[in-house]
Amino acid sequence: MPQLEANGLTCLSLFSGGGGLDLGFERAGFDHIASFELLDVCGETLRANRPDWDVRSGENDGDVRRARFTQFRGVDVVHGGPPCQPFSIAGKQAGAEDPRNMWGEFVRCVLQTRPRAFIAENVPGLLDKKFESFVQEVIIDPLASNYTIFKFRLAAHDFGVPQARRRVFFVGFRAARDASRFREPAPTHADDAGVFGPLLPRNTARKSLGLPEIGYDVVSPTLRSGFTGPRNTTGVINSKAALKVWNELQIWPNGVQPTHAMALAYPPENGHFRLSVADCALLQGFPQQWKFSGAVYQALGQIGNSVCPPVGFAVAREVAAALGAYQ
Numbered sequence: 001m002p003q004l005e006a007n008g009l010t011c012l013s014l015f016s017g018g019g020g021l022d023l024g025f026e027r028a029g030f031d032h033i034a035s036f037e038l039l040d041v042c043g044e045t046l047r048a049n050r051p052d053w054d055v056r057s058g059e060n061d062g063d064v065r066r067a068r069f070t071q072f073r074g075v076d077v078v079h080g081g082p083p084c085q086p087f088s089i090a091g092k093q094a095g096a097e098d099p100r101n102m103w104g105e106f107v108r109c110v111l112q113t114r115p116r117a118f119i120a121e122n123v124p125g126l127l128d129k130k131f132e133s134f135v136q137e138v139i140i141d142p143l144a145s146n147y148t149i150f151k152f153r154l155a156a157h158d159f160g161v162p163q164a165r166r167r168v169f170f171v172g173f174r175a176a177r178d179a180s181r182f183r184e185p186a187p188t189h190a191d192d193a194g195v196f197g198p199l200l201p202r203n204t205a206r207k208s209l210g211l212p213e214i215g216y217d218v219v220s221p222t223l224r225s226g227f228t229g230p231r232n233t234t235g236v237i238n239s240k241a242a243l244k245v246w247n248e249l250q251i252w253p254n255g256v257q258p259t260h261a262m263a264l265a266y267p268p269e270n271g272h273f274r275l276s277v278a279d280c281a282l283l284q285g286f287p288q289q290w291k292f293s294g295a296v297y298q299a300l301g302q303i304g305n306s307v308c309p310p311v312g313f314a315v316a317r318e319v320a321a322a323l324g325a326y327q
């Protein structure tokens with residue numbers, strides 16, 4: 001994921017979490033205006049990595065429900081990933097009935113700031129038939145008279161991330177000319193790289209972690225967020241099927257340790273490789289320098305909740321291109 005030169009565009013981040021999407025936008029050359037995030041620990045991560053960013057976190061300053069967005073009118077792009085639990089197949093899929101549903105706030109921000117473009121990200125479950133009317137009534141209808149809206153899915157492993165992770169994106173443009181220039185991000189990596197042009201081979205889990213060859217290597221299963229599932233969990237297993245893949249990879253996805261040294265000091269009984277927080281961040285596509293604040297479960301929460309930065313970068317770059325930034 002390269003660092004592109006400043007593209008002259010500003011962006012406002014909602015639901016910033018541990019900064020996956022924010023980082024992708026920064027790498028695409030955007031100027032970060034502010035981040036809103038409910039959890040203080042996420043705010044600490046953002047401030048520690050980017051002391052010069054305007055980070056508003058916690059119940060008083062970070063809750064989007066209390067934010068007056070009109071102060072940001074004139075910002076070029078608004079982006080955010082509203083909490084996905086209301087739509088995730090890992091949850092009850094209560095959708096609009098779930099008090100964590102914040103889509104209305106994202107829409108309010110777009111209506112009040114009137115950016116040239118917006119980007120919203122979520123779990124693929126949001127495109128299930130059962131949420132069709134929710135998507136139409138809560139997201140599309142309030143914005144469609146001012147924005148041309150694109151809806152598409154991306155897979156992180158198509159963008160060099162050594163993990164199976166699919167997400168859905170909504171991208172809207174205010175000007176028809178910008179919308180006509182927009183292209184969905186094209187994959188940069190594939191299984192059959194070379195057959196279809198200049199694609200790179202997929203990055204796989206063991207190779208990315210620097211582990212020796214065992215005759216089997218694939219992208220890792222989706223990492224579960226430490227903010228979901230059992231309280232304060234330090235495991236990243238998403239499903240029984242995922243456990244099978246972790247086993248075949250000979251990687252131990254429970255009891256993730258704060259550091260490499262501690263992970264090496266406590267090998268599991270079966271001799272598999274125990275993960276550290278830094279390993280999980282790497283499997284999510286974060287650069288090594290990006291550090292997560294908080295206890296292990298909080299770091300895993302921020303990692304597993306995040307947009308893989310290379311995916312965020314790919315979307316941000318296409319949006320900037322559509323806005324005429326690189327001409």
Ligand SMILES: C[S@@+](CC[C@H](N)C(=O)[O-])C[C@H]1O[C@@H](n2cnc3c(N)ncnc32)[C@H](O)[C@@H]1O
Pocket residue numbers: 014015016017018019020021022036037038039042062063064065080081082083084102302305306307308
């Ligand atoms: C899916 S995560 C976003 C991850 C982020 N886009 C990234 O790439 O790292 C959703 C975030 O929304 C935050 N959140 C939930 N309710 C909020 C609210 N009312 N105001 C601000 N942030 C909120 C959660 O704490 C969580 O960090």
